[in-house]
Amino acid sequence: MTPIGKSLHSNRVAPSKVPHQPTLTRPSDRAFQGKQSDSPEMLVTAAPTESEAKDFESDNEVIDSTGQTLQKFSLLGTPFRKKDSDDGTFAMKPSFIQKRLWTMLEPNANKLSLKLFGSNRGILKEKKRLKAAGLFIIHPCSSFRFYWDLVMVLLLMANLVILPVVISFFRNEGLSTGWVIFNCCSDTFFILDVVFNFRTGITDQKTAEQVILEPKTIAIHYLKTWFLIDTVSAIPFDYVFLLVDDDGDPNLVNISHALGILRLFKLLSLLRLLRLSRLVRFIRQWEQVFTVASAFMKIFKLIFVMLLISHWNGCLQFLVPMLQEFPQHSWVRINGLINAPWFHQYSWALFKAMSHMLCIGYGRFPPQSLTDLWLTMVSMISGATCFALFIGHATNLIQSLDSSSRQYPRRFVTQVEEYMAYRKLPKPMREAVLDYYEHRYNGKMFDEEIIYGEVSEKLREDIANYNCRELVASVPFFSEADSTFVARVVSLLKFELYQPGDIIIKEGTFGDRMFFIQQGIVDIITVDGIIATSLSDGSFFGEICLLTSERRVATVQSETYCSLYSLSVENFQMILNEYPAMRKTMEEIALRRLTNIGRSSSLLRSKILGHGDKAKLMFALPAGSSICLPKEDIQKKEKEVSNSESKESDEVIAVTRNSYATVTCDETAPI
The missing domain is CATH 2.60.120.10 (Jelly Rolls)
Known part of the structure; x- marks a missing residue:
């Protein structure tokens, strides 16, 4: 029995079934209901009856149940730590850091998660499913995965730009402290990324749950897709080789440079290029979360790829002659760039590469050696390919940016012209019809009724109100x-x-x-x-x-x-x-x-007849009023004609024949 249970039972003594045996009971027992006495002797009675004994046993059961319930809680209302069944030790509650880490692994309320799960309630349900999935499962919509992907993209872009420059233009700096630190940090992050990919859920909209959280399924999927490429790219083969070959060879710098070439091969053939797909996927997620304009992202990706290929081509133009120790007819030796600063070498190499890619020349000199000839052909082929891709993407982008303008002449103008030709309409009428469509749609093509029918009623009201x-x-x-x-x-x-x-x-x-x-x-x-x-x-x-x-x-x-x-x-x-x-x-x-107002056709302060004008019409006023202003004293005398009956007077006859005053109307009538 628990300590609480013992404390509760210690206030009572179970009734004995032996006759005439005194028993200590509470004043609240049935034997003392209705009695009001503060005397201690009243607490001691004779043996209870059979019904009183049953009531007493029922009270004991209630006390036992209450004790078991209170056993689960501390005095502050928080759960007690449970004892381990094996060694009797207590399991510690999760710390603040553990709670924060778990919160970062849960799906966050962003546009991507709302798109997958529909509402905040769906996100809460997904959090519960994540907790039941197992230890350390990273949700793809979590804050941790988002910021980790952001760091990996920045690190990847740095490798794509810095690594070719160091390998091509820095021959003896491969073992410098800064470069070693950068490589170690980069490789460490890529190794951790491989580990995290084994524990990150898979987004699959074909399944009912939208996200796969089964650890075994995640591991199998990753092994079949990107595991080999990520693993090979993350292992620092150059530093492993240096650790094995530690016999003090004086040609250690040359070995390091050869390993740098191996690192460039790893960049071009395995890791960096193939992981660009991950960059594209991250950018798509970025568009959904931050509502970045799709047209802007298309332009950004197109420009980035073009500049990156030009950068790689420029590094390649200098790397190949450098590996050959700058032969006599190489473009580097001809231009006197062997001992020039690395930025000058890179600038001339980039100029040569872009000249080939844009097909505007060969740089300062045409190729003088077989190696330069082949490099020139590679540059021209890559440039022609990039040019074709650029034209295709740019054309598609322009069409997507103004699709309504493209559809306007094809759908409206063409159909309308064919209809007018079929009806044999005259040329002025045709021009009027085309002019109407031009101003009606401003050169755009859209069906407002279809758009209104597809949006929600609230959006329709908002658009109409605006x-x-x-x-x-x-x-x-x-x-x-x-x-x-x-x-x-x-x-x-x-x-x-x-x-x-x-x-x-x-x-x-x-x-x-x-x-x-x-x-x-x-x-x-x-x-x-x-x-x-x-x-x-x-x-x-x-x-x-x-x-x-x-x-x-x-x-x-x-x-x-x-x-x-x-x-x-x-x-x-x-x-x-x-x-x-x-x-x-x-x-x-x-x-x-x-x-x-009435039903008159008069207007506010409108002149009807002037002084001396010859009247041609008879004016009737079924409703409203008019003011006659005499010539001799406009400021002192005003006469109002209120209805048509007043026009039978001599003054009205004068108005109809030869007006003697200016008549105005002071009421505005509806149209």
Whole structure:
């Protein structure tokens, strides 16, 4: 029994079944329920009955269960350390460093993990699966693997650039302290990378789990793929050879240089070139995690590969003559570069290599020896290959960057021209149609309805709000409406394009939609053909058709190319059915507008007749008001004509025959 259990049982004595034997019990036992006494003698009673003994045994079972539960916890509520079954020692809790290390091995919440597992809950489930997989399994989406890959890529790029330069242009510095330290650190990291690859999960989207965490499966997969190349590239063969050959040979420097050549062979044939695929994979993961533009990464990779090949070719141009001890007709001896500083040697070698690769010449001199001749041919072949790859990648990149512009002439222009030729349309009409498409799509090809149909409803609302929210807010009866109602209105707006001279609204017709001007200028033309005013970006017109069923009282014509958004009466009524409260509000607004504005075609502060002008028309005012300003005293006398009945007076007859004053209207009527 545990110490806690003993302490609990020590407060009680099991009841004896021998008759008349005194027993010590608690005041809370059933034998003393209902009794209130503080006397110690009350704690000693006669032998309990059979039912009391059963109750006592039941209480003992509860105490045992409680003791076993409390045994698992310390006084602070933390779990006790369990004893080892063999030696009785306690297992230590994981330290802070161990917890941090385990956290680094778990999948991190980045775009790559969210793409694989869908949500934070899926990532949490993957963490639990990782813990059950075994000891020291590195998840490919973990922070540790990300930063380790970043270090390996930087180290790989340093080897790709520095190692050929040292081997080609530094003959006697192969055993310098700095170079030895760099090689040791580099080889150590590559050896550790081999070890970590045996314990890193494999991303496989064909499986249900997306990531394989089985250690045996990981090891078999790595042995079949990159193990041999990584192992051979990580072993420092040159230093192993130096340790074996330690008999003090005076030609140790030459041996070291020969091993440097072996190291270059290892770079070109095994490790460095083949591990470039890992660099590409890491860059793809980098794009997903940091949302780097794909076009930028394509350009970066293309330029990097071209410069790297030029760098290797330049080192090769100097390495081959150096291995031959600079023969008499080598380009190095001809140019007097044998004892020149290494940077001068590298610069001339790079110039010679790029001249061959770009097919612009042979450098300062054509090849004078058979070796230089073969090197020149190798450079030309590599340059032609790189040039072809560059042209292909650049063409593909340009096409991918502006795919909509490429599809526009092929799909729209070609089809439209064939259609117009089939219908035998006249040339001016053909030019107008092509001009419409050019301004409608700006030389791009896309189907906005398909794009809208594929994105989520939230994204559709966000796009519509970004394009049209300010336009809708400019309408008075929309600016005071509920935000959800306005958002619904915005989502049903339709884009329209009009060319200069197009009639958007015809006077006398029934309106079926209102318009918002995103870009362009429109003219409001009265019945007599006068341009009353012009509207531009951010304005609206034709809104009265949404509230009443009146005819249009003016004509609206586009002056320039106009990008408009329209809201149809049908869609507006559908929205009002969804928002009954807004329907009542809109009906009140319509009634107020008809009361204040009426159905006149007059305009704000517009001159109707001037003093002395000969009248040709009879003006009727079924609603609204006009002001007559007499000639003799404009400041003192104003007369308002409120309705058509007042025009039966002599003054009205004078207006219709020979006007005596300037008449203006102080109300704005709907269009």
